[in-house]
Amino acid sequence: MTLPAAKNIAVGAQSAGTSIGNHPVLGPLALVLPAGRWTAIVGPNGAGKSTLLRVLAGLLHTQGPVTLAGWPLGQWPARERARQLAWLGQTEAGAEDLRAYDVALLGRLPHRAWLAPPSAADHAATRAALEATQVWPLRDRRLGALSGGERQRVLLARLLAVQAPIWLMDEPLAHLDPPHQADWLGVVRAHVAAGGTVVSVLHELGMALQADDLLIVKDGAIAHHGACASADTHRALQAAFDERVSVHQVGDQWVALPEATPRPPARAR
Numbered sequence: 232m233t234l235p236a237a238k239n240i241a242v243g244a245q246s247a248g249t250s251i252g253n254h255p256v257l258g259p260l261a262l263v264l265p266a267g268r269w270t271a272i273v274g275p276n277g278a279g280k281s282t283l284l285r286v287l288a289g290l291l292h293t294q295g296p297v298t299l300a301g302w303p304l305g306q307w308p309a310r311e312r313a314r315q316l317a318w319l320g321q322t323e324a325g326a327e328d329l330r331a332y333d334v335a336l337l338g339r340l341p342h343r344a345w346l347a348p349p350s351a352a353d354h355a356a357t358r359a360a361l362e363a364t365q366v367w368p369l370r371d372r373r374l375g376a377l378s379g380g381e382r383q384r385v386l387l388a389r390l391l392a393v394q395a396p397i398w399l400m401d402e403p404l405a406h407l408d409p410p411h412q413a414d415w416l417g418v419v420r421a422h423v424a425a426g427g428t429v430v431s432v433l434h435e436l437g438m439a440l441q442a443d444d445l446l447i448v449k450d451g452a453i454a455h456h457g458a459c460a461s462a463d464t465h466r467a468l469q470a471a472f473d474e475r476v477s478v479h480q481v482g483d484q485w486v487a488l489p490e491a492t493p494r495p496p497a498r499a500r
């Protein structure tokens with residue numbers, strides 16, 4: 232069964248709060264993230280960004296409904312939900328002994344019949360994903376024997392191999408050097424241009440400002456949700472970091488620079 236997707240909504244959450252154990256981490260939420268756009272989640276350390284992403288992925292219980300394409304997550308058959316939503320976590324362990332190829336092939340599980348061997352389509356998608364992240368030559372190496380950046384690109388390949396319309400990624404640029412960051416940007420832009428949705432937690436503010444929208448999280452709450460090009464968003468970003476960053480235009484892009492000392496709040500433009 233495939234649920235008909237709501238055209239404009241990728242994921243959403245309506246929640247009274249989210250706790251980890253007895254520790255309240257997120258306050259009330261009323262969030263809808265549009266389909267066909269790239270939303271970057273940013274904010275200070277410990278603000279609740281990863282927690283929010285885990286809530287949206289259905290990996291963490293929250294006090295209220297979480298939706299995927301307009302439907303409550305629980306109404307999605309598990310396999311179909313796994314085909315819709317691909318996940319890249321922050322620190323994933325447990326597959327150290329697997330070959331890079333087999334790690335990427337895990338992305339095909341939602342497409343495979345129970346106990347069935349991978350099909351030619353599964354192998355083709357896995358190869359394409361490993362090539363897209365330039366780790367095809369490393370396919371026979373164990374994940375645990377790869378460098379941080381190589382490992383991250385194998386995990387990214389696993390996400391690509393799912394061929395899901397919605398990607399949720401927590402710090403996908405961790406360990407990536409600038410050329411590989413630029414490659415990631417290209418992959419994300421191509422996905423969104425093809426109608427896909429990307430939601431990524433990013434610490435690299437310059438990269439985050441290249442997204443369509445910025446979701447700013449501070450102290451367990453959404454401080455701002457707006458277009459990356461908007462002056463309101465830039466002011467909210469500076470405020471979220473206590474004026475310790477400043478946003479500047481360079482050509483047709485926005486960049487955020489760290490400030491050695493706090494700046495006075497920017498005047499309304």
Ligand SMILES: Nc1ncnc2c1ncn2[C@@H]1O[C@H](COP(=O)(O)OP(=O)(O)OP(=O)(O)O)[C@@H](O)[C@H]1O
Nearest residue numbers: 251252254256274275276277278279280281282283
């Ligand atoms: N397993 C846990 N048990 C208790 N508290 C937790 C747990 N995981 C996270 N927290 C707390 O929840 C809060 C939000 O954590 P989260 O990882 O969502 O923040 P973040 O914005 O992603 O941070 P960072 O930028 O440092 O990665 C933090 O105060 C953190 O200490």
